Amino acid sequence: MQIIYNKFFISGIVCCCLFCLTAFGQAKITKDNIAFIDYSGFPEGQSTWNDIGFSSKYNKVVVGVTNHRDKVALFDYDVSTGKMTNNGLISELAHLRGFQWQAKIHSKIIEGADGYMYFSTDGGESKEEYFMNHPSGYAGGFFMKWHPQAKTFVNLGMGLQYESIKDIDIDPATGTLYGVSYPQAHFLVYDPAKNIMRDLGRLGSSHVPRVLFTDWWGNCYYVDWRQRLVKYQKNGDSLLFARNSLPAFEGTPGEKIVTGITAYAKDKKNNVIYMVTYGAKIVALYPQKNGIGKLVDLGGVADSSNKIESWQPYVPNLNIGNNGKLYYIVGGHGNYVIENKTVLMEFDPATKKHSIIYEYRVDELGEATGSDTKDKEGNLYFAGRRVLDNEDHSKPFLIKFNPGKKVQK
Amino acid sequence: MKLLLLKFFAFAALVFIAAPSFSQYTYFKPLEGFGIELSLSNTNLKRMPMNRNSIASLTVIGDHIIGGTAAKENLAPYIFVASLSKRELLEIKDLSEVLPGQRSIQSGFFRAADNTLFAGTISNSLNNGANPSGHLLQINIGTSGSINVSDLGMPEPGEGIFALTGNSKTNLLYGITYPSGIFFSYNISSKTFKSFKDIAPTLADLKVLDQEFHQLPEEYLSSALVVDNKGMVYGSRSINKIFYFDPADESFHTVTDLPEVWGRRTLGRVEAWATSMDGRIYGGNAGDGQLFEVDSATSKIKNLGKPIMMNRLRGLCFGADEKLYGIAGASPGYAHLFSYDAENEGYTDLGNPQFILTAPGIEQGIQWRGFQLRTITASEDGKYIVMGEDEALSQLLIFPVGK
Numbered sequence: 148m149q150i151i152y153n154k155f156f157i158s159g160i161v162c163c164c165l166f167c168l169t170a171f172g173q174a175k176i177t178k179d180n181i182a183f184i185d186y187s188g189f190p191e192g193q194s195t196w197n198d199i200g201f202s203s204k205y206n207k208v209v210v211g212v213t214n215h216r217d218k219v220a221l222f223d224y225d226v227s228t229g230k231m232t233n234n235g236l237i238s239e240l241a242h243l244r245g246f247q248w249q250a251k252i253h254s255k256i257i258e259g260a261d262g263y264m265y266f267s268t269d270g271g272e273s274k275e276e277y278f279m280n281h282p283s284g285y286a287g288g289f290f291m292k293w294h295p296q297a298k299t300f301v302n303l304g305m306g307l308q309y310e311s312i313k314d315i316d317i318d319p320a321t322g323t324l325y326g327v328s329y330p331q332a333h334f335l336v337y338d339p340a341k342n343i344m345r346d347l348g349r350l351g352s353s354h355v356p357r358v359l360f361t362d363w364w365g366n367c368y369y370v371d372w373r374q375r376l377v378k379y380q381k382n383g384d385s386l387l388f389a390r391n392s393l394p395a396f397e398g399t400p401g402e403k404i405v406t407g408i409t410a411y412a413k414d415k416k417n418n419v420i421y422m423v424t425y426g427a428k429i430v431a432l433y434p435q436k437n438g439i440g441k442l443v444d445l446g447g448v449a450d451s452s453n454k455i456e457s458w459q460p461y462v463p464n465l466n467i468g469n470n471g472k473l474y475y476i477v478g479g480h481g482n483y484v485i486e487n488k489t490v491l492m493e494f495d496p497a498t499k500k501h502s503i504i505y506e507y508r509v510d511e512l513g514e515a516t517g518s519d520t521k522d523k524e525g526n527l528y529f530a531g532r533r534v535l536d537n538e539d540h541s542k543p544f545l546i547k548f549n550p551g552k553k554v555q556k
Numbered sequence: 557m558k559l560l561l562l563k564f565f566a567f568a569a570l571v572f573i574a575a576p577s578f579s580q581y582t583y584f585k586p587l588e589g590f591g592i593e594l595s596l597s598n599t600n601l602k603r604m605p606m607n608r609n610s611i612a613s614l615t616v617i618g619d620h621i622i623g624g625t626a627a628k629e630n631l632a633p634y635i636f637v638a639s640l641s642k643r644e645l646l647e648i649k650d651l652s653e654v655l656p657g658q659r660s661i662q663s664g665f666f667r668a669a670d671n672t673l674f675a676g677t678i679s680n681s682l683n684n685g686a687n688p689s690g691h692l693l694q695i696n697i698g699t700s701g702s703i704n705v706s707d708l709g710m711p712e713p714g715e716g717i718f719a720l721t722g723n724s725k726t727n728l729l730y731g732i733t734y735p736s737g738i739f740f741s742y743n744i745s746s747k748t749f750k751s752f753k754d755i756a757p758t759l760a761d762l763k764v765l766d767q768e769f770h771q772l773p774e775e776y777l778s779s780a781l782v783v784d785n786k787g788m789v790y791g792s793r794s795i796n797k798i799f800y801f802d803p804a805d806e807s808f809h810t811v812t813d814l815p816e817v818w819g820r821r822t823l824g825r826v827e828a829w830a831t832s833m834d835g836r837i838y839g840g841n842a843g844d845g846q847l848f849e850v851d852s853a854t855s856k857i858k859n860l861g862k863p864i865m866m867n868r869l870r871g872l873c874f875g876a877d878e879k880l881y882g883i884a885g886a887s888p889g890y891a892h893l894f895s896y897d898a899e900n901e902g903y904t905d906l907g908n909p910q911f912i913l914t915a916p917g918i919e920q921g922i923q924w925r926g927f928q929l930r931t932i933t934a935s936e937d938g939k940y941i942v943m944g945e946d947e948a949l950s951q952l953l954i955f956p957v958g959k
Contacts, residue, residue: 280889307888309889330925331927331928347948348949349947352923353910354923372913372922373596373917373918386597388597389598390598399920400920401918401921401923402923404918404920404922
């Protein structure tokens, strides 16, 4: 009798849980669903800038942490063990000379078919911005790759002289790298196997769009100064310009238009790539092997408010959960949904419903970057940093978040 | 006491505002400066497509800004007309519709007294690597901006036209061919060419230029010519020399060296000229970016130094304020707009210009920063300076100058 009673009781709990999950879509997200993980062994570490990626082969999250001057340490977080490792400074790993100083990795860190993690380097500070091509200025950014298991490092050479490489992506089939230079916004196509670097020319205006991305076929997407998608069409080796600009809120200033998109997340199963624009719109791209593909305006990143212009929230990050919902952290560079608060938001593309999941003071979480970084367990990763003072000093940390379950550090 | 306090706060506010501004990028962006969008791929708007629009020749007649472009290999260039007052592109002409096989119009324009324009082309290479011929063009712009192009033939078989100027008084054009560097004249009335090999690089020159320093013709030929008020035609020849041609007896005179930085004389060539209202001639040396002045009475030159650290000096023109404006520097570095006032200021480095670009679809205006500038010219009254970009998608940048 006791056994029957227990069975009945357990079945009841399970039914209740199932009912709750069905009724509300998912279990309640609590503070147990998110963890902030420190980078150890690099006390100078000041910030991270979109330089995060996941190695599916070796189950590691790889991040570049910079002192925002001349040192970038390459960290990996082992998802299975929870161990964070400092693998050394890229200047040493890449055998750079003093005049080849690099202040940041600003690109995503993307996995190649060979298991290497590919990225590019950036001047990213006043010596580049002002001195430019002067001998005391910036020599130029490099393409690089690092192997998360063998720990081997390969310097793949420079892009354009004097220019940073703000972002890269890879065609996994051919290993071709796509990049965008800074400050001139030149679109680069680099074949590391043949060491052929091609500059396809300037596409942008005065403020360089920071993000490009590829689709499942290895085509690459960027924007022009009208915020029109520009697709590097792999078949045909050509640039294809969208006829129309990406959706934008009325009144979006020109400097927001020219800066293109800030983040993306891919849902291969449903053939959709979600993008966030610098003007705070969420757009769905349904890519095609040939041609630009269908674009759908999913509205703003937050519910409209009379306290902030719709185009104003800054969202330099985007991830997609296993539940199909988008997760992003709004805030940074003085643009917030809630004044001086950074929020983690959920957006359901099906219902277009926004929810604020967490609110943080800027000295807890000031800004987060990173696109489409998810491990096999559905944990989402962002490269976060907390503001330390008004002098733009900050402390970086890794954010691990899972909307469906508790996370471990 | 109250006044003192106010003064203190005003001073403190000024310091607060000024301090960050010194540490930030400053651009040359006069409020009245503007851009005109000329190039955009896949659009219903009248625009030039990608890789066919580097603005290699530029002039202004009345309200019309007229340009000739350079294209990437195997593509054809355009001639365009934009309106200074309407701030928009009016007309474009695909040169391949008139004269197939050409790649660039980079000689610069010569404007005759009746506003007829002349320019030369460089052709695309043939599949066998041979050079087909460039042609001399006559271009007439209608009052509404319509473009009429006539082919006047070629100065030399297998040669393009690298530089062009002329003399309205004598109805003669003068040019330099590419890649051989042959000087030629063209009589507009009789429609006849005449070639001279006097200033073409010699075998001894080529041994240095090609075999020792691995320089290409576009790196050692004079890409600009000018006629002084006595009718003499000035240009540069290898190695690092200034010459003039006397049309009276068709004689060539190598008069002096170009200013050089030690060790780099092989790079010396003229790529820009400008003549002031009082007839003084200023030139730009591509090799190391020096500005110089030619005394046509004595044929001596004065080295006026360098506006910026880099080499190249791609364009020069005078504004209504009597200042000389120029473009210094080029890829792989960054072009700087500069001004030169011989009497007072000397050089002023204006850096990368950044003006507002407004067009249908971007009515709110976007900031357009000029990184690679190729050409510069002034409106007829000198009140506007017009600059053409050298990009895969090139635009015009324009600013007013006061007297």
